[in-house]
Amino acid sequence: MTAETATRPLKVAVIGNPNTGKSTLFNALAGLHAHVGNYPGVTVEKKVGQLHWQGATIELIDLPGTYSLSPRSLDEMVSVDVILGQHPQVGLVDAVLCIADASNLERHLFLVGQVLDTGVPTILVLNMWDAAERRGLHIDVDRLRRKLGIPVLVTEAHRLKGIDALRSALVGELSPPPQPKLLPPAFYQECDRLADYLQQQGLESVPWYLRERLLLDVGGTVENRYVGTGDAGLSDYLGAARERLRSRGFRVPASEAEQRFQWARQLLSDVVAAPAVQRESITDRIDRWLTHRVVGLAVFAVLMFLVFQAIYAWAEPLMGLCEAGQEWASGQIESLVAPGPLRSLLVDGVVAGVGGVLIFLPQIMLLFLLIAILEDCGYMARGAYMMDRVMSTFGLSGKSFLPLMSSFACAVPGIMATRVIDNRRDRMVTILVAPLMSCSARLPVYLLLIGAFIPAQSYLWGRVSLPGLVLFAMSTLGLLVAIPVAWLLKKYCFPGEVGSFILELPEYKWPSPRLVLYRMYDRGKAFVQRAGSLIFATTILVWAAAYFPGDHTEYNRLNAEVDALTADLPVDEEGNPMSTPRLEAVEAVRNAEGARLIRHSFLGRAGQAIEPLVIPLGWDWRIGVGVIASFPAREVVIATLGTIYSLGGDVDEESEGLRGALRAAEWPDGRKVFNIPVALSLMVFFALCAQCASTLMIIRRETNSWGWAAFSFGYMTALAYAGALVTYQVGMLF
Amino acid sequence: MGLLPGEEVEVLGVAPLGDPMAIRVGGTRLALRRRDAARVALIAAQPAVSTRASLSSAAATT
Numbered sequence: 143m144t145a146e147t148a149t150r151p152l153k154v155a156v157i158g159n160p161n162t163g164k165s166t167l168f169n170a171l172a173g174l175h176a177h178v179g180n181y182p183g184v185t186v187e188k189k190v191g192q193l194h195w196q197g198a199t200i201e202l203i204d205l206p207g208t209y210s211l212s213p214r215s216l217d218e219m220v221s222v223d224v225i226l227g228q229h230p231q232v233g234l235v236d237a238v239l240c241i242a243d244a245s246n247l248e249r250h251l252f253l254v255g256q257v258l259d260t261g262v263p264t265i266l267v268l269n270m271w272d273a274a275e276r277r278g279l280h281i282d283v284d285r286l287r288r289k290l291g292i293p294v295l296v297t298e299a300h301r302l303k304g305i306d307a308l309r310s311a312l313v314g315e316l317s318p319p320p321q322p323k324l325l326p327p328a329f330y331q332e333c334d335r336l337a338d339y340l341q342q343q344g345l346e347s348v349p350w351y352l353r354e355r356l357l358l359d360v361g362g363t364v365e366n367r368y369v370g371t372g373d374a375g376l377s378d379y380l381g382a383a384r385e386r387l388r389s390r391g392f393r394v395p396a397s398e399a400e401q402r403f404q405w406a407r408q409l410l411s412d413v414v415a416a417p418a419v420q421r422e423s424i425t426d427r428i429d430r431w432l433t434h435r436v437v438g439l440a441v442f443a444v445l446m447f448l449v450f451q452a453i454y455a456w457a458e459p460l461m462g463l464c465e466a467g468q469e470w471a472s473g474q475i476e477s478l479v480a481p482g483p484l485r486s487l488l489v490d491g492v493v494a495g496v497g498g499v500l501i502f503l504p505q506i507m508l509l510f511l512l513i514a515i516l517e518d519c520g521y522m523a524r525g526a527y528m529m530d531r532v533m534s535t536f537g538l539s540g541k542s543f544l545p546l547m548s549s550f551a552c553a554v555p556g557i558m559a560t561r562v563i564d565n566r567r568d569r570m571v572t573i574l575v576a577p578l579m580s581c582s583a584r585l586p587v588y589l590l591l592i593g594a595f596i597p598a599q600s601y602l603w604g605r606v607s608l609p610g611l612v613l614f615a616m617s618t619l620g621l622l623v624a625i626p627v628a629w630l631l632k633k634y635c636f637p638g639e640v641g642s643f644i645l646e647l648p649e650y651k652w653p654s655p656r657l658v659l660y661r662m663y664d665r666g667k668a669f670v671q672r673a674g675s676l677i678f679a680t681t682i683l684v685w686a687a688a689y690f691p692g693d694h695t696e697y698n699r700l701n702a703e704v705d706a707l708t709a710d711l712p713v714d715e716e717g718n719p720m721s722t723p724r725l726e727a728v729e730a731v732r733n734a735e736g737a738r739l740i741r742h743s744f745l746g747r748a749g750q751a752i753e754p755l756v757i758p759l760g761w762d763w764r765i766g767v768g769v770i771a772s773f774p775a776r777e778v779v780i781a782t783l784g785t786i787y788s789l790g791g792d793v794d795e796e797s798e799g800l801r802g803a804l805r806a807a808e809w810p811d812g813r814k815v816f817n818i819p820v821a822l823s824l825m826v827f828f829a830l831c832a833q834c835a836s837t838l839m840i841i842r843r844e845t846n847s848w849g850w851a852a853f854s855f856g857y858m859t860a861l862a863y864a865g866a867l868v869t870y871q872v873g874m875l876f
Numbered sequence: 877m878g879l880l881p882g883e884e885v886e887v888l889g890v891a892p893l894g895d896p897m898a899i900r901v902g903g904t905r906l907a908l909r910r911r912d913a914a915r916v917a918l919i920a921a922q923p924a925v926s927t928r929a930s931l932s933s934a935a936a937t938t
Contacts (some may be wrong), residue, residue, distance in 0.1 A: 158923060245903060246902065246903040246904055248902055248903070249902055249903070249904055277903075294911035425905075426888070429888070429889070429893070429898070429905075430889075433889060433891065433892065433898070434892070435892045436892075438892050439892045523907075526907075527891050527896055527898065528891050528892050528893065529906045530891065530895055530896045530907070530909070531891060531893035531895035532893065534895065534909070542894070642905055643896065643907075643908065643909050643912065644898070644907070644908050644912070645906065645907040645908075646904060646905065646906055646907075647898060647906065647907055648905075
């Protein structure tokens with residue numbers, strides 16, 4: 143590069159079709175130190191990596207995998223803007239690194255042709271060279287280089303082959319590529335006329351490539367952008383221009399594809415020599431079993447069960463470790479800090495907040511480890527292929543299956559997994575219905591209420607128990623509701639024709655350990671950095687609302703007394719401490735004081751203020767407070783109910799005390815608060831509500847919009863309220 | 877990623893539940909729904925397994 147650019151980093155945009163090993167190559171070039179962020183207003187992730195080579199610094203900007211540079215959405219437009227140096231967050235780009243699959247060059251040259259049309263210096267990388275060799279392809283790279291007039295390099299990214307040569311090429315002399323001008327002359331004449339027209343309209347700054355796109359993409363994002371800038375005549379002008387092209391034998395949009403593929407075929411005619419007879423590949427043989435009517439579905443079911451099991455059960459010990467760490471930290475703080483607001487903030491706010499973030503990490507890491515393996519070996523596409531029929535009945539595609547299934551364990555990793563869905567509308571709908579799946583945090587709430595209120599009857603000679611039946615009904619309720627919700631969202635919020643579903647089924651290969659581990663690390667890091675701080679902040683806010691403005695001196699004194707009494711309890715013959723009447727009496731007073739404090743806290747007042755709203759659901763204000771307090775996470779409702787029913791905070795869904803307290807709770811007029819309809823209405827509410835700050839924060843992060851997070855909260859709360867209302871009112875009829 | 881006029885299409889199979897079908901175009905395996913596949917006009921080639929796409933109205937890139 144020239145002297146003046148040597149002082150600043152070279153900016154290189156990395157683009158390529160999906161399944162070209164682009165991520166592996168990016169990591170091989172830039173190492174693991176990529177900076178991940180968002181472009182404003184779109185769901186595209188901005189990933190930037192740096193590398194130093196021969197004294198130069200190169201900044202690599204990873205663009206999403208794409209088959210073309212014909213933007214149909216704002217997300218796709220990001221790539222075009224970055225390459226053209228028009229993206230304000232990236233600035234001028236020095237070169238484009240275009241990655242193609244060596245074994246599938248003809249199709250991938252479509253994108254290469256469009257990149258060359260942008261006029262930005264381009265390096266073509268033929269990756270997966272080994273796959274091409276295995277298929278017996280001979281590619282004359284020198285000839286391809288001469289014909290294209292740009293540097294062409296060969297790599298095997300997963301084995302780190304050819305990486306250094308590529309780095310050297312990046313810092314080498316780069317010049318604008320010869321534009322292939324592969325469309326007919328009539329088209330380029332029309333481009334020039336359009337340039338004159340744009341100049342008259344004061345739009346002379348529209349780059350050459352976007353002028354092409356204006357003519358070629360009917361109703362495309364480029365057209366919408368410039369028509370939107372106030373030039374009403376442009377739309378008519380383009381219509382007329384396309385008509386002129388048609389009359390000269392160039393049909394928009396079909397002809398562009400024909401011409402580009404014809405160009406690719408001609409270019410490769412004396413470059414690639416393929417063996418005459420294509421042998422049946424290993425992939426074909428594997429596919430015969432893995433997509434088999436019976437065997438294929440059975441293997442899929444087993445694999446999905448394993449994935450589910452992993453996030454549901456295998457993550458358990460790690461999550462237990464997080465909880466143990468949390469308890470240990472609380473204990474440490476309690477021994478160091480005197481009782482008071484600071485201790486409460488540290489223990490119930492900070493430690494609980496950090497714990498609330500970390501508790502998700504094992505699930506996220508495990509899920510992404512498995513997803514990365516399934517994706518990288520090529521199986522994920524087969525899963526989507528087999529499940530597409532099911533998902534298409536409610537307007538989604540096969541790619542939504544895994545994210546939704548993962549959401550049965552936890553919506554947070556489930557929503558993060560929607561990145562495999564390339565169709566934006568499908569992805570948004572999947573994100574928005576994922577929190578309806580019955581996640582593991584709802585289970586404790588169901589277990590508590592079922593244990594306390596659902597009679598243990600059984601039917602069919604003891605095979606089916608009523609509690610089990612209710613648990614099953616609650617777990618499937620969300621899924622059943624998700625079907626019409628997805629359908630409605632698709633129809634009203636993301637309208638548009640059913641896009642054609644085309645999915646590439648890549649060759650099977652061994653997953654690359656580097657890439658798999660990197661994905662797992664990357665997702666975990668993204669979660670902690672982006673969602674973590676917000677989850678943390680929410681926990682602190684709810685803590686503050688429950689703590690203030692009460693005077694806690696009496697409570698702290700009673701607590702200290704309980705601790706002192708517990709410390710020198712008499713022991714029985716087996717060495718177990720025995721409770722004393724004195725301890726029980728002090729505990730009862732302390733718990734009553736705790737309940738009084740929460741009743742007078744901001745949270746308690748809010749609960750009492752909304753009582754008229756929750757009475758139609760059969761709830762009293764205490765349940766209302768429990769529900770509000772569970773905003774950070776659903777299972778928090780159990781601890782809050784414990785406090786508010788004077789049991790202290792240390793209760794779980796198994797504790798007899800809490801069950802008894804719920805059964806005994808009364809309205810001021812002496813009626814019992816809880817009966818079966820109330821318990822069911824509360825369960826239905828939790829089945830459908832969005833009381834999970836982590837989920838909402840991850841929706842914000844993945845959609846890059848607070849609006850969609852608010853929308854999720856709003857529609858789910860409305861559904862939950864309506865569901866609980868109907869449950870209670872209908873239940874009271876019997 | 878379009879199907880283009882004149883390309884040879886080989887049907888590899890149908891998904892277990894009967895909907896998307898797997899085809900090979902060029903060196904790529906693609907899955908597409910019957911609804912979309914119906915928009916591709918085919919002329920049978922010599923061997924019964926492979927068929928030749930002609931006159932494809934679905935010849936657009938996605």
